Structures are given as structure tokens and as C-alpha cells.
Amino acid sequence: MGYGIRLRVWGDYACFTRPEMKAERVSYDVITPSAARGILESIHWKPAIRWVIDRIHVLKPIQFETIRRNEVEGIISARNVQQAMDGKPITLAQIVTEERQQRATLMLKQVAYVIEAHFEMTDAAGAEDSPEKHYNIFLRRARKGQCFQQPYLGCREFPASFELVEVEEAIHSYAYTDVAEKDLGWMLWDIDFNNEMTPHFFRANMRCGVIEVPRSKGGGEPLL
Amino acid sequence: MIIQALYERYEQLIRNPKSKISPMYSSMGKISFVLVISATGELLNIVDIREVDGKRRKASAINIPEQGSRSSGIKPFFLSDKPEYLLGYHAIANVANASATDTKKVVDARRKYEACVELHRDILHKVEDDGAKAILAFFSHWNIETVREHPKLQNFIDDLDKGLDCNMVFRLDEDTDGYLHEREAVKTCWIRYMESKKASSELIGQCLITGKAGEPIAQTHEIKIKGVRGAQSSGAALVSFNVDSFLSYGKKQSFNAPVSKTAAFGYTTALNHMLESDTNTITGIGDMTVVFWAGASPFGEDMERIVVNAFNQNRAIALENKATDQIMDVIKRVQQGKNLTEDMLSIKETPFYVLGLSPNMARISVRMFWQGHFGQMLENLNAHSADMDIAGLKDYRAETPPIYRIMEETRRVSIEGKKVGEGSPPGLGGAVLRAIVQGNAYPHALYMSIVNRIHVDGIVNQLRVGIIKAYWSRYARLNNNLQLEGALSVSINEESKDVGYRLGRAFAVLEKVQIESVGDNKLNATIKDKYFASAATRPLAVFTFLFKNLTNHHLKKMRSNGNGGLAVTYDILYQKILKGIYPIPTTLNQQEQGLFILGYYHQKQQLFTSKKQQAEPISIQEKDHQQSSNSEEA
Numbered sequence: 001m002g003y004g005i006r007l008r009v010w011g012d013y014a015c016f017t018r019p020e021m022k023a024e025r026v027s028y029d030v031i032t033p034s035a036a037r038g039i040l041e042s043i044h045w046k047p048a049i050r051w052v053i054d055r056i057h058v059l060k061p062i063q064f065e066t067i068r069r070n071e072v073e074g075i076i077s078a079r080n081v082q083q084a085m086d087g088k089p090i091t092l093a094q095i096v097t098e099e100r101q102q103r104a105t106l107m108l109k110q111v112a113y114v115i116e117a118h119f120e121m122t123d124a125a126g127a128e129d130s131p132e133k134h135y136n137i138f139l140r141r142a143r144k145g146q147c148f149q150q151p152y153l154g155c156r157e158f159p160a161s162f163e164l165v166e167v168e169e170a171i172h173s174y175a176y177t178d179v180a181e182k183d184l185g186w187m188l189w190d191i192d193f194n195n196e197m198t199p200h201f202f203r204a205n206m207r208c209g210v211i212e213v214p215r216s217k218g219g220g221e222p223l224l
Numbered sequence: 225m226i227i228q229a230l231y232e233r234y235e236q237l238i239r240n241p242k243s244k245i246s247p248m249y250s251s252m253g254k255i256s257f258v259l260v261i262s263a264t265g266e267l268l269n270i271v272d273i274r275e276v277d278g279k280r281r282k283a284s285a286i287n288i289p290e291q292g293s294r295s296s297g298i299k300p301f302f303l304s305d306k307p308e309y310l311l312g313y314h315a316i317a318n319v320a321n322a323s324a325t326d327t328k329k330v331v332d333a334r335r336k337y338e339a340c341v342e343l344h345r346d347i348l349h350k351v352e353d354d355g356a357k358a359i360l361a362f363f364s365h366w367n368i369e370t371v372r373e374h375p376k377l378q379n380f381i382d383d384l385d386k387g388l389d390c391n392m393v394f395r396l397d398e399d400t401d402g403y404l405h406e407r408e409a410v411k412t413c414w415i416r417y418m419e420s421k422k423a424s425s426e427l428i429g430q431c432l433i434t435g436k437a438g439e440p441i442a443q444t445h446e447i448k449i450k451g452v453r454g455a456q457s458s459g460a461a462l463v464s465f466n467v468d469s470f471l472s473y474g475k476k477q478s479f480n481a482p483v484s485k486t487a488a489f490g491y492t493t494a495l496n497h498m499l500e501s502d503t504n505t506i507t508g509i510g511d512m513t514v515v516f517w518a519g520a521s522p523f524g525e526d527m528e529r530i531v532v533n534a535f536n537q538n539r540a541i542a543l544e545n546k547a548t549d550q551i552m553d554v555i556k557r558v559q560q561g562k563n564l565t566e567d568m569l570s571i572k573e574t575p576f577y578v579l580g581l582s583p584n585m586a587r588i589s590v591r592m593f594w595q596g597h598f599g600q601m602l603e604n605l606n607a608h609s610a611d612m613d614i615a616g617l618k619d620y621r622a623e624t625p626p627i628y629r630i631m632e633e634t635r636r637v638s639i640e641g642k643k644v645g646e647g648s649p650p651g652l653g654g655a656v657l658r659a660i661v662q663g664n665a666y667p668h669a670l671y672m673s674i675v676n677r678i679h680v681d682g683i684v685n686q687l688r689v690g691i692i693k694a695y696w697s698r699y700a701r702l703n704n705n706l707q708l709e710g711a712l713s714v715s716i717n718e719e720s721k722d723v724g725y726r727l728g729r730a731f732a733v734l735e736k737v738q739i740e741s742v743g744d745n746k747l748n749a750t751i752k753d754k755y756f757a758s759a760a761t762r763p764l765a766v767f768t769f770l771f772k773n774l775t776n777h778h779l780k781k782m783r784s785n786g787n788g789g790l791a792v793t794y795d796i797l798y799q800k801i802l803k804g805i806y807p808i809p810t811t812l813n814q815q816e817q818g819l820f821i822l823g824y825y826h827q828k829q830q831l832f833t834s835k836k837q838q839a840e841p842i843s844i845q846e847k848d849h850q851q852s853s854n855s856e857e858a
Binding site: 018019020021022023024026028029063064066068071072073074075101102103104106184185186188191197198199200201203 | 225226227228429430432433434435462463464465466467468469470471472473474475478480481482483582584587588589590591592593651654658664
């Protein structure tokens with residue numbers, strides 16, 4: 001796998017919504033591999049590479065908090081948008097007062113993780129794409145704090161701060177260093193976008209604060 | 225996490241024959257009447273199986289063939305249903321002169337009955353069993369035109385016309401101890417019918433609860449959760465995708481979250497089973513319904529009772545099991561911080577879960593979820609009572625003040641001493657419960673509302689002071705603030721140099737001086753009624769004013785009344801308390817205000833108990849309300 005990277009991410013709040021509790025959101029205990037992949041992709045991603053999450057280090061204790069807020073229940077149909085783009089007079093507005101839905105969120109607070117990941121080259125890689133090139137782009141961008149879009153912790157409203165963990169740097173301060181094993185149950189692994197967007201789940205087992213993510217191709221490619 | 229734990233609970237209960245949990249394809253139903261039929265399908269009798277509960281009659285809960293949800297439209301259930309479906313019964317006495325809406329009801333009843341007959345023929349037509357044959361014969365004999373005139377129904381017409389809780393089941397005359405749906409052949413064909421329905425799922429995939437691949441996925445979670453207070457009475461859903469904005473990746477309904485049909489049945493059944501039981505559920509903490517359960521353990525039931533009792537003292541549930549002694553031993557040792565023996569460890573390490581659910585119309589949302597060990601639960605409960613512990617109550621440590629009592633203190637109190645106005649904010653109870661169960665800081669909103677209430681109504685009782693003390697004790701402990709932690713004690717701490725605390729004590733002395741000089745029962749209002757709130761927020765102005773204009777006057781009066789000795793004692797005490805805190809600060813911050821109240825309470829406790837030789841310690845609430853309405857011990 002060659003070019004592995006480690007990225008420390010943290011934030012005040014996070015919500016890695018469990019699919020079954022999507023209406024009244026409840027977060028998973030820790031970041032999911034697909035959410036971690038999303039963070040890396042917002043720093044550097046090209047069709048030529050595909051990120052694979054190897055390991056997740058949980059640095060802070062798992063703590064929950066709830067909020068309740070108003071959201072809307074409807075979605076604007078893609079068809080209407082298409083028609084509006086074609087110049088037809090169609091109302092696209094959503095009227096908040098008529099579409100109110102109060103939803104609760106059980107979210108995480110004060111989270112910090114180290115994501116260990118590597119990338120693989122895809123079929124889309126051209127002659128000018130080499131692993132070294134993309135590795136160095138990522139390092140440069142992560143060190144400078146550059147990103148294509150603000151990385152977030154599960155929901156857009158929970159922005160993630162990030163910094164590169166350099167090769168020689170050790171990872172400290174596990175909240176769970178002394179916990180030999182903690183079973184976090186079945187957790188979303190990733191979604192197979194090529195296959196009718198089928199979700200796949202893996203058994204998340206945290207050993208001394210580290211979750212080994214099973215081997216998958218990741219990045220929306222078929223899972224092994 | 226939550227659903228997985230509930231599914232585990234289901235698996236655990238199904239292994240226990242005493243649990244009465246519904247096996248797959250059956251569910252708990254509330255049944256009032258049994259239709260007894262002969263082998264040839266005659267309706268022989270109707271038996272009322274409702275339990276008498278005071279004046280009211282309550283339907284009995286028994287296991288019946290699984291019933292899905294029925295929101296609208298016509299959907300018959302198998303062998304257990306309302307009289308509309310099973311008998312084509314309608315509440316309209318005079319069909320000839322019926323209004324348009326009434327006629328519609330009659331037509332509806334007929335259509336329901338027909339759908340019901342069709343379902344039963346569909347399921348039972350090939351079954352070689354006396355019961356199945358009797359049912360089919362019953363349906364072919366039954367005349368729905370004359371349903372209201374049937375002689376066997378006459379005794380129950382009133383109840384049936386009211387239409388509430390009239391669910392019925394069948395019994396074959398020769399089976400005296402079982403219902404028709406419990407006959408082996410009927411059960412088997414029902415299971416086969418449901419299996420064939422189950423396999424017809426549109427989607428096969430990995431179940432996110434069991435992790436098993438290749439499972440038929442439930443498109444909707446049919447069994448609704450019943451018993452969450454404030455949710456729809458017909459039941460609400462924990463997992464639902466009832467509006468468009470909940471969907472993603474173009475998936476329909478529950479295909480957004482692949483849960484296998486087996487798991488969907490299991491978790492809903494387990495949750496409903498617990499919501500039915502007094503030993504697993506408490507309500508009345510804000511809008512939340514809280515469910516407690518222990519993992520697999522021979523003592524699980526007792527653990528649940530102990531924890532539920534700790535939160536809910538007005539309805540103590542007896543502990544009957546012999547295992548209780550062993551658990552009590554563990555509790556005592558945990559309280560005293562002693563080590564546990566090998567066999568006690570298994571009790572301590574039994575998994576324990578707390579799930580707080582709050583209603584949101586057709587949905588249920590999770591307010592809190594905690595999973596840990598029974599031992600941790602005990603430690604957290606113990607920490608809560610230690611933090612709340614305050615002088616004045618006989619033995620507070622032995623019991624934890626129940627949350628609803630804590631929440632009541634945040635409410636407005638009328639002149640008569642009754643709680644009035646709206647209840648406490650619905651979210652606050654949940655936050656307090658979470659703080660207790662997880663051992664976290666208490667919500668700041670709780671502290672602020674107690675301080676505000678004291679400022680407004682001037683009632684300083686044990687529980688309120690206990691909450692203030694608990695808030696800061698925990699805050700200090702979690703932030704390693706040793707100085708603050710040291711300042712918070714169960715009874716008076718004369719060493720404490722905390723400004724707020726000392727000022728509170730000083731204020732209690734001034735009040736005492738006033739009461740002593742004027743004499744009992746002669747005061748309509750004391751300085752506490754007028755100045756407590758301002759003394760706790762702007763002490764400099766108030767103390768200067770009080771001492772100059774009132775206290776000197778009171779002390780003089782005491783001396784002229786021949787109480788000179790006492791006057792000197794109080795004056796010295798006052799000066800001693802304030803020594804070292806000059807100059808008196810202009811304002812007190814939130815924390816100091818809390819300590820002011822604590823100091824006032826402690827000092828008052830000491831002054832009054834020493835006078836009465838501790839014969840009558842100031843008691844909680846009731847007494848204090850009395851005090852406040854009788855103008856504060858005047």
C-alpha cells in the first residue's frame with residue numbers, strides 16, 4: 001500500500017447518523033469509515049485515486065448531547081428543477097412554515113480522531129498520475145490546511161478541523177488506551193455506489209482506542 | 225447500539241419461558257371478549273375476559289397472531305380483531321332511518337367483515353384441523369344482516385356500541401384452556417403464511433442489526449411502539465421514513481436502513497414488552513419515557529427493579545427474589561468503596577442499558593441512551609446521592625431524590641404552597657437524567673432555574689439547596705477545582721472563606737436577630753422576604769443598609785428586652801463571619817450566589833436546630849412552604 005497518511009481531525013460536535021435513526025437522528029459512537037473518507041476527499045481527491053481507510057484512532061471519550069430543531073419535510077423534485085432550467089414557469093420555493101418538521105438529534109460532542117488511510121490508483125489514472133505525485137499533493141495541502149470544501153464530521157453543520165500527523169509523530173492521549181476491547185456493534189462501512197448504492201456494514205471493535213477497518217476497496221468502488 | 229441492544233434483549237427473553245414475550249409472528253394484544261364456537265361453527269357463548277380494575281374494566285393482554293399497523297383503509301387481522309371485522313358488527317341500531325354517515329358505517333362494517341372472511345379462507349382453506357374448520361364454518365353460517373339481534377351478543381351490546389377496547393378472539397368449545405389461534409395446526413399454518421410473506425421482500429441485503437447478509441429486508445417496521453407517553457396511542461415508530469427529506473440514495477421507506485424482517489420484529493417486540501412492564505419503565509421525567517434493562521444475568525430482574533426504584537420512589541416495587549441479598553451486598557460494597565469478591569464481579573459487570581424516548585407525533589426520538597455496567601450504574605447513582613446530600617434530611621444518602629421531585633422544584637409556587645403554572649421545560653428532565661446516569665455535570669439550566677426560583681419566591685428548602693450543592697460539587701470535581709470542592713459541605717463549614725458562603729451565613733444571622741428581637745409570630749415579613757434576592761446579588765448595598773438601619777435597631781431592642789447576652793452573641797457571630805471578607809463585594813457572580821444560598825441554609829439550619837435542641841429539624845418542602853406562607857418562622 002505504500003503511501004499511507006495519518007490525519008488528525010477534531011471538532012466540537014459530530015453526528016455520524018445511523019441509517020436506521022435517520023429521521024430522529026442518532027449518531028454512531030465514532031466516525032464511520034465513509035465519513036472519514038469524505039474528510040480526506042475534501043482535502044485532495046482526483047478521479048485517478050481512491051481513498052481506503054485502514055484504521056481509526058479514537059482520542060476522546062464518547063459523549064452525547066441532544067438538540068431539537070426545525071427542518072423541512074419536503075424535497076424539491078429534480079424534474080421540476082429540470083423544467084425550470086428549460087424555462088418553464090415552475091415554483092421551486094419551499095414554504096418553511098408549511099413544511100416544518102421538528103427533529104431531534106442525539107449527537108457526539110468534543111470528538112477527535114486520527115484517521116489512518118492510504119490511496120490506490122484507479123483505472124482513470126493517466127500517464128501523468130503517479131502515486132508519488134498524489135501523495136505529495138496531499139501532504140502539501142494537509143500541512144497548509146488547504147481543502148476543496150470544508151471537511152465535516154458527519155453533518156455539514158459540524159465542521160472538522162484537521163492537521164497532518166507527520167510520519168515520525170506519535171499519536172497520544174487515547175481516552176480508551178486502557179480499554180482492551182469495546183464492541184461498537186455493526187457500523188456502516190461504505191456504500192457500494194456501483195451496485196445500486198447498497199450499504200455494507202462491518203463489526204466495529206475498538207481495541208485500546210483503535211478500530212481496524214476491514215480491507216475494502218473503498219471510495220465507492222465495489223467492496224471486497 | 226440501541227436497536228442492537230434491544231434485539232439482544234429479545235433473544236435473551238425468548239430463551240426464558242417465564243418472560244411471556246411474543247414469539248416470532250405473534251404480538252401482544254389487548255383482548256376483551258372470547259367468542260366460543262362449536263365444531264360446526266355455531267356461536268355458543270361470549271366470555272368477558274376483562275380484568276376488573278377498580279370501577280373500570282381493563283382488557284387482558286394476551287399473545288395473538290402478529291398484527292401490523294392499521295392506519296387507514298381496510299386491513300383484517302388473523303383470528304383476533306374488532307367486532308366490525310370478525311362479526312360485521314355496527315353500532316347503528318336503526319339501519320332503516322340511518323343518516324348518511326351512519327349508512328356509511330354499516331357499509332364499512334360489511335366490507336371489513338368480507339375482507340376478514342377472505343383472509344381467513346385464504347389462510348385456512350387447506351388446513352386439516354377441527355379449529356380451522358370450525359372457523360370457516362362459523363363464517364359461512366354467520367348472518368351479518370341480523371348481527372345486532374343475535375341473542376349471545378345482547379349482554380354486551382352497550383360495550384360494543386361504545387366501541388372501545390372490544391377486541392375479540394376465538395375459542396373452540398372443546399378446548400377449555402387455549403384459544404383457537406393457539407392450536408398447533410393453526411399456529412403452523414399462520415407461520416407458514418407469514419414466512420411466505422416475509423420471503424417476498426423486494427430487497428435482500430445485509431441486516432444492519434445482526435450483520436447477516438442475504439436477509440429479506442423489512443420495507444416498513446410493522447409493529448408500532450406503544451406506551452411512550454405523548455406519542456400516538458395507536459403506537460409510533462422508532463424507525464420510520466415518513467417524509468421525503470428523510471430519504472437518500474433514491475431508496476424507498478425502510479430500505480434506507482436495511483433491517484431484516486426478523487430483527488425488525490425482535491427489537492419492536494422487546495421494546496413493547498418492556499414498555500408494558502412497571503419494572504422496566506418510568507415516565508414523568510419531562511416528556512420522556514425511560515426504559516431500563518439489564519443484560520443476561522440470573523439477577524437481571526432485580527437489578528432493573530433496584531434502578532427503577534432509585535428513580536421512582538413514590539411507587540416502590542417489592543424485591544422478592546432471593547438474589548436480592550446478594551445484590552444489596554454489592555450495592556453496599558460499591559457505596560463503601562470496598563473490593564468485590566469473584567462472584568460479585570459478575571453482578572457488577574452485567575451490562576445495563578438506559579433508553580430515554582420522547583414522542584414526536586408518529587415518530588419516537590431517542591433523547592438519551594446509556595450503556596454500561598450495573599456496577600457503574602450503582603456508582604453513578606451513589607455519586608448523585610452523595611452530591612445531593614445536605615443536612616436536614618434524616619438519611620438522604622440511603623436514597624436518591626427522584627428526578628421528578630428535582631424537576632418539581634423548578635416550577636412556580638403559589639401563595640398556598642402549591643406548584644402552579646407550566647411544568648419544567650421538557651428537555652431539562654432528560655438532561656438531568658443523563659447527568660445522573662452518566663456521572664456528567666448537571667445541566668446549567670437546572671441550576672439557574674433553581675437560583676431564579678429562590679430569588680423570586682424566597683423558598684430555601686433542602687432539595688433546592690441540595691441541587692445547588694450538587695451542581696457545584698460535580699462541577700468542581702469534574703474541573704479539578706479543589707478549592708471549590710472543599711467549600712461545599714453537607715452541613716455548615718465554618719472554615720470556608722468563600723465570600724458568597726460567608727455572606728449567606730451572615731444574612732441568616734441578621735434574619736435571626738430580627739426574629740429574636742421582635743419575637744415569634746409578630747412579623748409579617750422578615751428581611752429575608754424583602755432583601756434575600758438583592759443581598760445575594762448586590763451584597764454591598766444591602767448589607768450596609770441592613771446593618772445600619774435595621775440590625776443595630778434590633779440589637780438595641782434585644783438589649784432593652786433583657787436579652788443583652790444574646791445580642792452580644794449574635795453581634796460577635798456576625799462580625800466573626802464577615803471577618804476577612806471586607807470589603808463586601810458590590811456584586812456576586814452566579815457561583816457565589818449559589819454558595820450564598822448554601823451558606824444561608826447551613827447557618828440557618830444551625831441557628832434553628834440549636835435553639836430547638838434538634839428536636840425538630842427544618843423539614844423539606846411541606847414545612848418550608850408553611851414557613852413561607854406564615855411569614856418565615858416569624
